Amino acid sequence: MAKLNEKNIIKKILTQIPIILLFISVLNNFDFNYLNLKYFSFNFSYILIFYFSLKRNSSLGYSFIFIAGLFNDVVNGTPIGMSSLIFLLLCGVAAYLRAITLRKSLIKDWISFVLTILMINSLSFVIFNLFFNYEVSYISQMVNVVFTSLLYFIFSFLFNFIEGNFNVR
């Protein structure tokens, strides 16, 4: 009985890992800026939110994503509500795709992810420029989109591997 309880607790912790990872990624300096790589930046939060909203909707609650967005705005110094909106739109697209998809395919997920991050980055660019008069670099945005989309593959394999091996479902 005690062993069963212990297993349940471990499983519960493992199922909360996406939320923990999300909060760590928005609070942490997860940007490798000390490597002095000129054209390298990616948005781990986008990958995490899209992947788990698409595959395991129950592991990331919308309210947590909303709060993580507020935290991200505070850490980055962007207008409050901006990241929440972006994160939730990402969730919305993922939820829509989940509702219409019958047969899962990584390539299709990836194409949808690329289109979604292009759309949400354009939206954030428009909001920054038109409503808040922030200057944003086109190149930084494009580099970010490219690396985020490329790393989606690697992280999906990694998440799949972890889910498969640790039976976190």
Added chain:
Amino acid sequence: METSRDDFVIAIRSSFLNKGTQQRFSLLGLIIFSILFLILGGINFKPINYLKIAIKEIVYRSTFIVSTPENFIKESYLKVQTHLNLYNINKKNELEVANLRAKDLLNEFIVLENKRLKKIVDDYLVESESTFAKVLSDKNSPFFKSIIVNKGSKHGINLGSIVMDNEYLVGKIVEVNFTSSRVLLLSDLNSKIPVILEPIGLLSILSGTGEDYGTIQYNKNESIVESDVIIYTSGIGDLFKAGIPVGKITINNSENEDQKIEFFSDFAQLKFVKILSFKKEEN
């Protein structure tokens, strides 16, 4: 046709309106909340500002704690890199020290003379307050370059105070909270400071690029600018004290491109910074 439209509506409704397990709000509700936050924050609605301050106080401290493991990796990486380059750095430093010793004697005389002359023209600024602050977070997002330091209004920090790393300019305070502040780095795209290019004495504006270098803007004749030019703050507009070293020109590009400025301070490795404000000396 009718059926596919119905399917689309059902999919949209299930994505945006259904509440998941243990959800108080639907996705659409939260999106509306976010937009409301954005709009009310944009018009400086007071409750939103209070909420912002509360979140900032919690998040800035949490960021420092959560970043500890990555900061450890970062420090180890930098330490290893420094050790690997130790021999070359030492050789270079020995040469530089010999040069600097000779220059120092001459400088001392020039500084004293300059101080005396500035006092005569009533343009001599003295450091009114200086505070050392620890860098809590240097989250250089790809779009915004700023750092968060652990001193705020409680410690007498004011908006617009300048931030230095040793004797080099790093940026200025753009947001003051009770126990923390945000520093806009010189490399940020929105940073613009009045500078003077020495020894040619050209006044200009140094603008951040969002990368780890800056550019010189609004100088009439770009060909004047040569390499080995040092950039100092010009003091124009009373934003900064004149003569604070900022960086140097490294690459003289083609006519179409702006000049690249390498900052003296490495913004990725800031641990402690000095926050200063200046005022005119009272006679």
